Amino acid sequence: MTNIVFTGAALRRGMWQAMPLVAGLSPFGFVTGLITQRHGLTLGDCMLMNGLVYAGASQLVALANWTHPAPVLAAAFAALVVNMRFALMGPVLAPWLAGLRPVARYASLALLVDHAWALSVTDMRKGGRDVALFVGLSLPLWFGWMIASTMGFLCASALNLPPHHPLFFGALAAFIALLVPLWRGLGDALPWAVAGVTAVLLAQVLPHTSWYIVGGALAGCVTGAVMETRHV
Template sequence: MTQALNRRALLLEGTRDTVPMLVGAAPFGVIFGTLAIAAGLSSATAIGMSVLVFAGSSQFIGVSLIGAGTALPVLWLTTFVVNLRHALYSATLLPFARDWPLRWRWPLAFWLTDETFAVVEHRFRTKGAEGGQWYWLGSSLAMYGNWLLWTVVGVSLGQSLPGLANLGLDFAMGATFAAIVAPQLKRRPALGAAVAAGVVAMLGRGLPYKLDLMLAVLAGGVSGLLLEQLARRKEQST
C-alpha cells in the first residue's frame, strides 16, 4: 500500500517536474502536425510519425526530406546522425538503470527525449535514483501525451488550411528551422558550426544523395570542436 502510494507520488513528481518542458514542446507539436500535412503526409502518417518515432528535430527534418522526395537511405542516414546524441543520454543514465529489468529499460529508452533526459538526469544526480523508474515514466508519459495531443491539433489545423502548401510551405519550413536554430547560436562554437554548415551546404547544393547535407554536418561538427578547443586554450593562457 505504502509502496503503491510511493510509486504514484514518484510518477506525479516526474510529471510535475516536466511541465515547463511540456509548455515549450507544445508549439512544436502544432507546427509539426501542420507542416506534415502541408508536406503531403496523410493525417494517419503524420500522427503515426509522432506515435512511432517521437523525436522532435528528426521528425521536422524527416517531413521536410519526405516532402522533397528524398531517397529513403538519405532520410534514414540523416535521422541516424541527428539522433546520435541520444546515445549519450542513454550512456549517462545507464549507471542508474543498470539493474532495472528490460521491461523497464526498453520503453524508457523509447521515450528518451532531450527534455526527459534533462529532467531525469538532474533528479538522479541531485536526489538519487531510488524508485527512479516511476519518476522517469511520469516524465516520459507526460512528454509523449503532450506531443501526441499537439500533433493532432496541428494536423487538424493543417487540414482546415488546405491552402497552406501553396501559401509557402517551403517558407514555413525555413522560418521554423531558423526560429529553432537561432537561439542555440549564442555560444560562439555553435555559431561557428552553423556558419560552416551553411557555407558548405551552399557550395554543395545539388550534390547527389544529399551529400551536401552530410558534408555540411561534418563541417559543422569539426568547426564547433575547433572553436571549443581554441576558447579553452585562450582561457588557460589568461
C-alpha cells in the first residue's frame, strides 16, 4: 500500500466514530476504577495505572491478586499474559503506520486498543489509507477511559453495583458488534469457528490470561491460510 496520508478530516471522523465506543466501554472503565479503590490503591495510583497501562482486563487480573506491598513481578506477568494479543495487532496496521514518523508511529501504537484497531482494519480493508483515522479513534478512547475509571474510583464508596449487572455487558457487546464489519463472507466461517472453539478449550487450561485468545486466534489464522493455499 502506498500514499498513506494524514488528514484533519479523517482525524475528526475517527474521533466521531469513537464516541459510541467511549460510551460502550465506560461501564468497564468505571468498574476498573471501582475495583482499584476496593483494593486499597490511592486516587493517584488509580489514574497512573489507567493512564499508563491502559488495558482494563490486565489491570483487573493483576488487582485480583493484589497484595500490600504490591506484587511487582506478578502484576508484570499479568500484564504480559493478558496483553500479549496487542503484539499480534500492531503488525496488521503496518501499512498505515509506515506513513508516520517513527516517534509518532510508536506513540500511536502506545495507545493501541482492540476497538480502535478493529475499526481501523475495517477501513483499511475498504481501501482506506488515512492513518489519522486510527489516531482519531485512539485519543478519545484514552480520555474516555481516564474519565470513566476515575469516576469509578470516586464513586466506589458511595455505590454498590453487583459485579454481574447487565450494564457491564456493554464491554463485551462492543467486541461482538465489531465482529460484524470484520466478516468478509463464508470463507471466514471455518477460521472463526476454529479460533472460537480453540479459545474455549484453552480457556479451560489457562483462565485469567490472554494466552487462550492468542492461541485461538493463531489456530484460526493457520486454518484460513491453509484453506486459501489449497483452494487457490
